[in-house]
Amino acid sequence: MKYSKKRGVSKKYTLSKxxxxxxxxxxxxxxxxxxxxxxICNVLGISRSAYYKHRNREKSIKEKNDxxxxxxxxxxxxxxxxxxxxxxxxxxxxxLNHKSYSKGYIHRLMKFLGxxxxxxxxxxxxxxxxxxxxxxxxxxxxxxxxxPNEKWLTDVxxxxxxxxxxKLF
Numbered sequence: 038m039k040y041s042k043k044r045g046v047s048k049k050y051t052l053s054k055x056x057x058x059x060x061x062x063x064x065x066x067x068x069x070x071x072x073x074x075x076x077i078c079n080v081l082g083i084s085r086s087a088y089y090k091h092r093n094r095e096k097s098i099k100e101k102n103d104x105x106x107x108x109x110x111x112x113x114x115x116x117x118x119x120x121x122x123x124x125x126x127x128x129x130x131x132x133l134n135h136k137s138y139s140k141g142y143i144h145r146l147m148k149f150l151g152x153x154x155x156x157x158x159x160x161x162x163x164x165x166x167x168x169x170x171x172x173x174x175x176x177x178x179x180x181x182x183x184x185p186n187e188k189w190l191t192d193v194x195x196x197x198x199x200x201x202x203x204k205l206f
Contacts, residue, residue, distance in 0.1 A: 052103045052149065053096075057083055061091045106130070106138065107146055114152050122154035123147050 055061070060081045068074050078085045096104075109130050113121060121129065123144035131137055147153070182188045196205040 052100055052107070055091060057081075057087070057091075061088055064088050065092070103146065106143070107150060109134065110143070110146055110150060110152060119152075119155045120157070125154075 127143040
């Protein structure tokens with residue numbers, strides 16, 4: 038049976054392409070706590086020589102380049118107050134550093150760093166509703182009456198009902 042790949046389900050991206058990176062970090066952590074390296078390596082199923090080879094290795098050119106681009110991403114993210122998404126981040130990095138990195142590469146590194154663009158809120162625009170017709174202000178705020186029932190006032194307010202064409206008064 039063939040299963041289709043779901044969106045968002047993929048391997049976690051790391052800068053290092055070393056296979057047992059997490060195992061080597063575990064060995065380093067527990068060896069600093071005082072455990073023997075040979076015992077830890079035996080439990081994790083890796084050879085001691087592989088651990089020491091990893092510990093003394095030089096980083097590849099790709100890893101160094103990734104770290105350089107990550108520092109640029111962090112720098113531009115703080116400079117522009119976090120408003121740059123991966124497309125504009127790619128544009129700025131390529132233009133200011135005379136490089137040609139792809140959008141996917143920058144997007145992958147931004148996801149690895151946990152950097153996202155701050156999305157601005159849209160401005161709320163409301164139409165100024167003009168009343169259809171109004172009467173003249175005959176009273177002119179003169180509310181004092183000589184006799185009872187001489188001046189009568191009313192106020193009509195119109196409410197529109199959501200999802201309905203009818204109105205309340």
